Amino acid sequence: MLTKILFTLAVIGLVIAVVKFRGRPARAPLPRTEKKAGKPWIKALAVSTIILMLVATVVIVYLHWRDSHQVMQVQVIDSRSGRISEYQVYRGQLQERRFVTLDGRQVQLAETERLEVAAAP
8 A cells, every 4th residue: 555655656756847847948058067065955855765665665575475474274164074174374375265285285165165264373
C-alpha cells in the first residue's frame, strides 16, 4: 500500500516537472560560471527521500518473505471416514483447495475434505 502511494506521488511529481519545463523557450547556452551553493537542503531532502524509499522497500519485501515462509501445521480431515492427515506447509504455499508441503508433495482437497490450519510449534 505504501509503495502504491509513493509511486503515485513520484508520477505526479514527474508530470508537474514535465509540464513546468515544457513551456520554457529554448535558450542559448550561457558561458560557464562557477555555481554557487544555493539551497543545499533540497539535495539533502532528495537523498533522504530516496534512502527512505529504499529502506521501506527492503522492509516490505522482508516482511512479505517472512510471512510467506512461516511454517504452518495443516490437518486434512475426511468428512466421511474421519481420517486425519497432517502436513507441514509454508504459508505462501497454501491456497483454497490445494497446497504444496515442505517435502514437495502437492495435495489437492476433495469436496468432502476440510482443512484446518494452525501455526507449527
